[in-house]
Amino acid sequence: MYVILVYDVNVNRVNKVLKVARKYLHWVQNSVLEGELTEARYRKLKAELLAIINEKEDSLLFYTFNTRKYTSREAIGVKKGGEEWIL
């Protein structure tokens, strides 16, 4: 399955969330990652992220597709948000 993840989490948890998400998906732009996952790895990703986030403050949005079906992905503006955990 193909997964697009959009996260919006407290700055204190951004690095942890990114570090986990990058084990499963590749970073696209700002708070978006995507990639091909098995159903099992998708469940594992969700479980790992749920253990990190505070559901009262943070949010995660997962789009799933049978295959990578988007026609285009267009990015406008600055690229940001993927660098934090490297620094």
Add this chain to the structure above:
Amino acid sequence: MYVILVYDVNVNRVNKVLKVARKYLHWVQNSVLEGELTEARYRKLKAELLAIINEKEDSLLFYTFNTRKYTSREAIGVKKGGEEWIL
């Protein structure tokens, strides 16, 4: 065409961006909107947003699909980010 928009803009421009984006798409969660658009309205949306954002500080990410093709959309955690311009 079906469009998913993820925005990450300076707080000073969030309300303006949301107000424009909501004319074309419906708000989903945090910084994500989506909806069915004609090619012409998609171009118009981009033009309107480009007039608002600062490309050195802000970012927009558009996914486009021939039709709404996602299998599931799963939201975890707090719903936020869509209310600002109403308040």
